[in-house]
Amino acid sequence: MDNHTFTAKMEKKLRREQRKLLRRALQAKNKGIHLLDAQNYQKQKRKVARLHEGVRNQRDDFLHKLSTEIIKNHDVICIEDLNTKGMLRNHKLAKSISDVSWSAFVSKLEYKAKWYGKTIVKISRWYPSSQICSECGHQDGKKSLEIRDWTCSICHKHHDRDINASQNILAEGVRTFDLA
Numbered sequence: 001m002d003n004h005t006f007t008a009k010m011e012k013k014l015r016r017e018q019r020k021l022l023r024r025a026l027q028a029k030n031k032g033i034h035l036l037d038a039q040n041y042q043k044q045k046r047k048v049a050r051l052h053e054g055v056r057n058q059r060d061d062f063l064h065k066l067s068t069e070i071i072k073n074h075d076v077i078c079i080e081d082l083n084t085k086g087m088l089r090n091h092k093l094a095k096s097i098s099d100v101s102w103s104a105f106v107s108k109l110e111y112k113a114k115w116y117g118k119t120i121v122k123i124s125r126w127y128p129s130s131q132i133c134s135e136c137g138h139q140d141g142k143k144s145l146e147i148r149d150w151t152c153s154i155c156h157k158h159h160d161r162d163i164n165a166s167q168n169i170l171a172e173g174v175r176t177f178d179l180a
């Protein structure tokens with residue numbers, strides 16, 4: 001079982017136990033017991049805390065392994081300088097950004113790049129990596145997050161959203177790197 005599947009399972013379990021915690025709280029309330037004195041509630045609360053810790057450690061382990069692997073195997077790594085705070089204000093994006101703990105991942109990449117003498121090139125957050133056709137360079141307009149793949153209106157090349165964007169980020173990063 002890979003890390004992602006494991007984390008997803010842990011998160012599902014966590015949500016289930018959180019619902020149980022809420023039920024315990026309601027039961028105590030119905031019986032007129034203060035939450036501090038509600039044994040079942042307190043026991044469940046500790047269980048939820050341990051699960052939170054587990055999910056967090058699991059995610060951190062995964063980000064460590066992934067960042068080390070990327071840094072060891074590549075000399076130049078191009079990433080988007082995403083405006084995480086701005087994105088977190090956007091509800092649709094908040095989930096996907098917090099899921100991958102993007103800023104934690106980038107900081108791991110950055111200090112490991114220093115350790116191993118590798119280069120990180122940050123691309124401007126305004127660079128439209130998701131809109132440009134990596135095949136012909138045509139800027140095809142905004143693509144909402146639901147659109148996972150699209151076809152260029154000029155050269156008719158069919159793109160996977162993320163793969164196309166990563167190809168653009170790489171090309172832009174190499175261009176920026178060469179200019180510096």
Ligand SMILES: [Zn+2]
Pocket residue numbers: 133134135136137138152153154155156157
């Ligand atoms: Zn095209």
